[in-house]
Each structure stands twice: as structure tokens, then as C-alpha cells.
Amino acid sequence: MITLSSVTKRYASDVAIGPVDLEVPAGGITALIGPNGAGKSTLLTIVGRLLGMDAGAVEIAGLDVARTRSADLARVVAVLRQENHLVTRLTVRQLVGFGRFPHSRGRLTAHDEEVVSRSVDFLDLGALEGRYLDELSGGQRQRAYVAMVLAQDTEVVLLDEPLNNLDMAHSVQMMQLLRRMTTELGRTVVVVLHDVNFAGHYADHVVALKDGLVRYTGTPAEVIRAEVLTDVFDTPVDVVDGPRGRLAVYY
Known part of the structure; x- marks a missing residue:
């Protein structure tokens, strides 16, 4: 399990992440969604200790991320940045x-x-x-x-927008591979996604961020809802039930 307690990062008087309190369950895929600038990638890099925090604490599998030796942490969590x-x-x-x-x-x-x-x-x-x-x-x-x-x-894998610059077919292939990584290898995968429909179809747990804060968290059925996505993305969203899960429709 990954636990974030009062995690805060400030860039300027009007730009900040947190405070964030969050528990990411062990196993399965947890998707971080939200508009540009919501803090998804920043939060992921803080969890992976690629970026320091101003306050708070992060624990991964019982290890304090800020205090654990790099060599020991690298045996527990792997991070793939977008760049x-x-x-x-x-x-x-x-x-x-x-x-x-x-x-x-x-x-x-x-x-x-x-x-x-x-x-x-x-x-x-x-x-x-x-x-x-x-x-x-x-x-x-x-x-x-x-x-x-x-x-x-590692037990935990953090991926920042692994679908970036991939076409539809390769995006589907990538998400299928991540699903196999959890079911066949027992990994815990935390992934930043722009497409909420991939989150709704492949994720076990969804965290929706806005303005540097966690607004909603839960299963896809609990988060991929019209009123939730409309609030998070500040645009009208409908959600329909498809044969393989819920689909968000923007208009």
C-alpha cells in the first residue's frame, strides 16, 4: 500500500499541490486523472521521490520515502517519467x-x-x-x-503518461500489458492517464485531481460518473454504460 499524509508542494503563492491525504491499495491499477495542471504528474514524482515535498509524508510498503536509502527504495518502487x-x-x-x-x-x-x-x-x-x-x-x-x-x-511501478504519443491501437496494447503486469506478476501499478475511458476500462481504482487536490477517489463505477467528471474537467460530460464498462462522452 502507498500512503500519503498531508503531502504539500508549493511553487508560488497561487500554485500548490495538496495537502493530499490518500491511500493507494496494494495490487491492481490505480489511475490518476484530471485536467492539465491538476498535479497528477507532480504527485506521482513526489511518491517516487524524484521531487521533494514541502510538508507531509509518503510511505510505500511501510518505508518512509523521504528517509529510506535510495538503494533500498529502488528495490521497492520503479518510476518511468514522461520525458x-x-x-x-x-x-x-x-x-x-x-x-x-x-x-x-x-x-x-x-x-x-x-x-x-x-x-x-x-x-x-x-x-x-x-x-x-x-x-x-x-x-x-x-x-x-x-x-x-x-x-x-519492484513491488510498485509508477508510470507518468505511458500512453503519451501512442495511437489508439498501441494505447490499448499498453494498457493490456499493464493489466497483465498486475494479474500475472502481482505488481501494483500507479499510472497517470489523460483519457478517462482508459481509466474506466482498465483501472481498479481511480483518483481524480483538480487544482492540486484529490477531489474524488474510488472504483471506476464511483468516479467515472457524469457529475464527477463534469466537476473535475469543468466541461459537460455524459457517461454511458457500454458492453465493456463506462464511457465518458464530452460535448
């Missing part, structure tokens, strides 16, 4: 191997190589593992980064 700009020319397998750094410190053992191979196969990248990143499509490259995070072999 991935590796300038070195790497192959897919080399990139995925970086995920083992908290365990190998850069010297891959036979066990590390086995974990890398499993991660490559899980993301269906076996035929591409010798290719360079700049030779891949956007969807293939994004899967390679997720494979790197998976290879870190």
Missing part, C-alpha cells in the same frame, strides 16, 4: 538491462540476464532486443522503457 531522452545509442536489451542497476550496480549476473530476458519477452520485444532505440517506432520504444521498469523487479 525519456537517452542520448546514448542503446539497444533494447541494453536499455532493459539498466533496470537491474539497483540489484547489479552495473555488473549483470546470470540471474540479472534472466530477469532482463523475461522482461523483454513479457513486453513482446524478443525480435527487437538487438535493435537500437532510434530505429524503433514510438510504440515499440515505449514498450522498451516499460520493460526496463519491469526488470527493476
Whole structure:
């Protein structure tokens, strides 16, 4: 479980995150949704200790994020930021191997190589593992980064907009892979999503933010509702029940 207690981050007198009190359950997919500037990515990076907080506390699996040694925290939580700009020319397998750094410190053992191979196969990248990143499509490259995070072999995985710049088919493929990550590997996945319909269809738990605060939290049935989304996004939203879940319709 991830617990946030009175988490606050201030950028200016009129720009702030929190205070946020939130419990993210262990297991499954938790989706963070909300308009641009709501604080979704900021909150995720605070949880992953890529950004400091001004007040409050975050615990992951009982570890105080602010006080835990980096080496120990990296064995519990893996983070994939939205901006991935590796300038070195790497192959897919080399990139995925970086995920083992908290365990190998850069010297891959036979066990590390086995974990890398499993991660490559899980993301269906076996035929591409010798290719360079700049030779891949956007969807293939994004899967390679997720494979790197998976290879870190952590209980918790934090993903900031993994569907960014993906077309519909690749977005569906990515969400299906994240679902498998929770059901087959037992990971807890926290993901920032712009499309509320992906949250409604694939997430087990949804957190809706607005103006740096958690406005709503619950199951998709509790959060993906017309009155909730209309309030969060400041635009009229209808929600209809489809054959595979609830769908939000904007007009």
C-alpha cells in the first residue's frame, strides 16, 4: 500500500499541490486523472521521490520515502517519467538491462540476464532486443522503457503518461500489458492517464485531481460518473454504460 499524509508542494503563492491525504491499495491499477495542471504528474514524482515535498509524508510498503536509502527504495518502487531522452545509442536489451542497476550496480549476473530476458519477452520485444532505440517506432520504444521498469523487479511501478504519443491501437496494447503486469506478476501499478475511458476500462481504482487536490477517489463505477467528471474537467460530460464498462462522452 502507498500512503500519503498531508503531502504539500508549493511553487508560488497561487500554485500548490495538496495537502493530499490518500491511500493507494496494494495490487491492481490505480489511475490518476484530471485536467492539465491538476498535479497528477507532480504527485506521482513526489511518491517516487524524484521531487521533494514541502510538508507531509509518503510511505510505500511501510518505508518512509523521504528517509529510506535510495538503494533500498529502488528495490521497492520503479518510476518511468514522461520525458525519456537517452542520448546514448542503446539497444533494447541494453536499455532493459539498466533496470537491474539497483540489484547489479552495473555488473549483470546470470540471474540479472534472466530477469532482463523475461522482461523483454513479457513486453513482446524478443525480435527487437538487438535493435537500437532510434530505429524503433514510438510504440515499440515505449514498450522498451516499460520493460526496463519491469526488470527493476519492484513491488510498485509508477508510470507518468505511458500512453503519451501512442495511437489508439498501441494505447490499448499498453494498457493490456499493464493489466497483465498486475494479474500475472502481482505488481501494483500507479499510472497517470489523460483519457478517462482508459481509466474506466482498465483501472481498479481511480483518483481524480483538480487544482492540486484529490477531489474524488474510488472504483471506476464511483468516479467515472457524469457529475464527477463534469466537476473535475469543468466541461459537460455524459457517461454511458457500454458492453465493456463506462464511457465518458464530452460535448
